[in-house]
Amino acid sequence: MRPFRRYFVLLARYLRPQWPTALLMSLLLLASIALQLINPKILGYFIDTTVSQGLSQGLMWAALLFLAFSLLNQGLSVASSYLCEKVAWTATNALRGDLLARVLTLDQGFHKSHTQGELLERIDGDVNDLSDFFSKFVVHMLFHLLLMAGMLVVLTTIDWMLGVSMGLYCLLVVVVLTWMRRTTVDRWVTARQASSEFFGFLGESLDAAEDVRGNGGMSYIWRHFYQHFYRWYSTTCQAGWSGATPWIISQALFTLGKVIGLVLAAYLWSIGIASPGTVYLIFVYSALLMGPLEQVQWQLQSLYQSESCIRRIDGLFKTTAAIQDGPGTHVLAPGAPVVSFEDVSFGYAPDEPVLDGVSFRLEAGRVLGIVGRSGGGKTTLSRLLFRMYDPQSGRVCINGVPLPELRVRDLRRRMSLITQDIQLFQASVRDNLTFFDRSIPDERIVEVLADVGLRDWYRALPQRLNTQLGANNYGLSAGEAQLLAFARVFLTQPDLVLLDEASSRLDPLTEQYIEQAVDKLFEGRTGIVIAHRLATLRRADDILVIENGRVLEAGPRLDLAANPDSHFARLLQHEMGGIPV
Numbered sequence: 001m002r003p004f005r006r007y008f009v010l011l012a013r014y015l016r017p018q019w020p021t022a023l024l025m026s027l028l029l030l031a032s033i034a035l036q037l038i039n040p041k042i043l044g045y046f047i048d049t050t051v052s053q054g055l056s057q058g059l060m061w062a063a064l065l066f067l068a069f070s071l072l073n074q075g076l077s078v079a080s081s082y083l084c085e086k087v088a089w090t091a092t093n094a095l096r097g098d099l100l101a102r103v104l105t106l107d108q109g110f111h112k113s114h115t116q117g118e119l120l121e122r123i124d125g126d127v128n129d130l131s132d133f134f135s136k137f138v139v140h141m142l143f144h145l146l147l148m149a150g151m152l153v154v155l156t157t158i159d160w161m162l163g164v165s166m167g168l169y170c171l172l173v174v175v176v177l178t179w180m181r182r183t184t185v186d187r188w189v190t191a192r193q194a195s196s197e198f199f200g201f202l203g204e205s206l207d208a209a210e211d212v213r214g215n216g217g218m219s220y221i222w223r224h225f226y227q228h229f230y231r232w233y234s235t236t237c238q239a240g241w242s243g244a245t246p247w248i249i250s251q252a253l254f255t256l257g258k259v260i261g262l263v264l265a266a267y268l269w270s271i272g273i274a275s276p277g278t279v280y281l282i283f284v285y286s287a288l289l290m291g292p293l294e295q296v297q298w299q300l301q302s303l304y305q306s307e308s309c310i311r312r313i314d315g316l317f318k319t320t321a322a323i324q325d326g327p328g329t330h331v332l333a334p335g336a337p338v339v340s341f342e343d344v345s346f347g348y349a350p351d352e353p354v355l356d357g358v359s360f361r362l363e364a365g366r367v368l369g370i371v372g373r374s375g376g377g378k379t380t381l382s383r384l385l386f387r388m389y390d391p392q393s394g395r396v397c398i399n400g401v402p403l404p405e406l407r408v409r410d411l412r413r414r415m416s417l418i419t420q421d422i423q424l425f426q427a428s429v430r431d432n433l434t435f436f437d438r439s440i441p442d443e444r445i446v447e448v449l450a451d452v453g454l455r456d457w458y459r460a461l462p463q464r465l466n467t468q469l470g471a472n473n474y475g476l477s478a479g480e481a482q483l484l485a486f487a488r489v490f491l492t493q494p495d496l497v498l499l500d501e502a503s504s505r506l507d508p509l510t511e512q513y514i515e516q517a518v519d520k521l522f523e524g525r526t527g528i529v530i531a532h533r534l535a536t537l538r539r540a541d542d543i544l545v546i547e548n549g550r551v552l553e554a555g556p557r558l559d560l561a562a563n564p565d566s567h568f569a570r571l572l573q574h575e576m577g578g579i580p581v
């Protein structure tokens, strides 16, 4: 019963909003059942009348009625198919939307452990496989069960023995086939997992295409491509083969059904109960019974095959974010905040600490420069501040309030992060800068572009702010992309700005452009600059030297620079030859 329960939960949630369409679709299908039951009766009457009376006026009317009902049935099929598709698309799009929203709220830990391709497959591939269920499963299941019941009733009215034996036969077929198909589910789960891994690998390879080509890694890509593809292919074949035995048995059972119908019809005719028209009716209904039976068991098979999709969709909905929203009882006062780390320890894996007892306090409106060896934990520190992860011990506070007590959205709205990886969307320059916020006037955007030194770049755009940025980025260099990221921050006006190696991609000339802009950005705000190159720390008030996850040194920049025994002074000596920053 497991797939049914999960399935009905999904169905109830996504079909409820469109119940009028679903109801109309059901009525059309019911009308179609009635027509399918009536038509053989008309033919039975046609045969009996021909045998007993020869050609007559009644036969003409029977033929015309048969024709009219057949045409009407076709019309009903077209209309119900259209409604089925409409219901399916509306429901699956809503489900895709909810899955996407769910994935976007999950924390970085989840995203690091699932490739983009795998998530795409889970948001779109799994849902695609379910589309039939949203439109057809319940209605078709009901339709075919009712059709089957209708035929059994008609057969019982001819002779109770006929109805009972065919009824028992139907029960036997459904039970046997349902039981047999259960064994194939696990194989389909494995096959679907292999397909997501294949798409995950594909997405990753396409993302890294430039690096891979540049570094001669194509043979690695091809080898893994074939490995993933082979696994997907072989698991799908195995799942398909495991479904073949039930299919063979179902064909044998259907033939048995036809034989039972024929034998019973011949018997009833031989004892004089059935007329030739009735014998025809028994034969047609026995043969027609196979249709709904086949459909019912096919729907069940598809449900079992799709159980893997339903299970994975369910799993995604049940995945809880490690970062839970705070109660929001504290509201951050407007203006530059105070940031404090209190004895914070953290590791991506619990037994591999990356930060160990880190404590510091950054006063409102000051700029902190964080320096240290590569891998020391600087970026990790910024992730904790943005609450992408929670520390295993200790507290990260803003204005003295521990981050878990704040709403994540409220927190992130007050901060901006500029990293080395700038993500641009396949959208207009305007939307890329405002994150689709239409309330920001164009004049403000143009002003900001000029502030960050992109005036000439903007003027050269063919459609100005409407120019689409996409795969080719209109020749956007890495430095220009980073300047666009700066422009984004200027537009959002945060109270706390964190630059993670933000100027590492800028050439000296471009960097000059941005120097003044960044000074302006830090005005009246709290700022953190994570930098390898000490020259970029010119604007820092305080310095934090991090090594192996520990605070090695902290203090005002000028004091540390002036103290020849400080680590910072030694770093300056080493990198800048003693030139003050």
Ligand SMILES: Nc1ncnc2c1ncn2[C@@H]1O[C@H](COP(=O)(O)OP(=O)(O)OP(=O)(O)O)[C@@H](O)[C@H]1O
Pocket: 112, 348, 349, 354, 372, 373, 374, 375, 376, 377, 378, 379, 380, 381
């Ligand atoms: N998402 C992650 N999952 C697991 N380990 C990670 C993750 N990100 C970073 N690490 C590890 O945590 C340690 C600290 O990394 P972090 O990026 O914070 O250092 P960093 O000082 O910013 O380095 P860099 O200056 O090179 O950017 C490193 O050993 C790194 O391998």
